[in-house]
Amino acid sequence: MKTKITLLLIALVVGFNTSYSQQDEECMNNLSIFDSYAKNKKYDEAYEPWMKVRTKCPQFNRAIYVRGEKILEHKIDKSSGAEKVDFIRDLLKVYEEYNQYYASKFPLGKMQYEKGKLSYKYKKELGLSDEQLYNVFDKGYTDDLNNFNDPKGLYIYFKMMVKLYDSGKKTPQELFDKYDDVNDKIEEEVGKLSEKVNKLIQKEESGATLTKKEASRKSSYESYLNAYDQISGSVDTEIGNRATCEVLIPLYQKDFDEKKNDTKWLQRAMNKMYAKECTDDPMFIKVVQQKNTIEPNADTAYYLGVLKEKEGKTAEAEKYYKQSMDLQTDSLKKWKLVYRLAEKNRKKGSYGKARQLYNECLKLNPSNGNPHLRIAGMYASSANNCGDSTFNKRAVYWLAAAEARKAGRVDGRLKKAAAQSAASYEAKAPDKSMIFSASNSGSTIKIGCWIGRSVTVP
16 A cells, blocks of 8 residues: 555656556556656666556556657667667657647647657658658648747758758749748747746836746746747748849749739738848839738838838828837737837937837837847947047946846846846946046936936946
């Protein structure tokens, strides 16, 4: 009786199903043995009892698959040749069994991207073609998109599409469609994570302290956001010069008559041409006007503003930009729109307007600290213009440093970059000897021009 109770407690600690009957005793015994070995990273010793449980009672406990993955990964690392391939194939089988018996914990989408990542890693050993690898990922994406949400899996999936395109097995339209599909999925996942982080940041900003569990979740969310940031850039790198204006424009011209009432196609064509700076081409104007005729929205209003700005009609452009912000109701999509406008104003030197828009961005999506870094950079670049003395000019860098540090506080992805920026600005601010000479320690300096802020001398 004592042994049974001990085994049940072990299962509880592991955190898995604890249903138990007399006939399961052998499986429970072997479960406790392999679990103990696996937790202590004695994977070779864990292998035999693990295989007994897996073979005789595959539905007995989820630990069979969670621990089994680690056991087989060890076996793969420590083996070679045919034996190594056998262990790789067995891990692929374990993923299938995990989905078969515990689909709610290991759904199809997750199974496929895990199988895909393992197959990609050992492509040579398994003798797989690019098309075979692509199909593994594509099944997860097609049949269970909701659970196909692994950053690395999404990146490899698109990488395989690029390889198939380069080898002539996929058309340009298929490549661009998949690029949009993957980016839409990244945007969707980033949106979900950002909403979760924003709630926790709002709690912190209200003066409350996050619980240990909340702090752990926040760190995990930020880690995933960072991963999505990285693969988003990698996906753009992969498509590279395969999506230049010289490639896109003829394609859209060829398909326009057939697709001119397809709002999704029009939206993606507008977005792609704008992203690739094809806005001077008549085709961009044609697509924007058509989309605005059959389905006007925040994006078409924004692009109409871009066109009016190119014509030198600034007032009309501003009218469309405002309309685009008013039409957009999704806070995270609106954040992207406002950030885009802020960037536009920053690049043309309208720093006051840019700061206003960046601050609006921070209200819409407080977990993204990039606006703080942009504002800090504008302060620093204006130091010579906004100070009325050498000391006061250099004092602007204290303001820039303070703004940069805010980025690291709200956005865990930017902690390192924010700290480096703040340190760089601090190094340009007045040093101790300058403060001593000016005899103004603790005084407040008002910064002029567009900045219109005050800073306290340390």
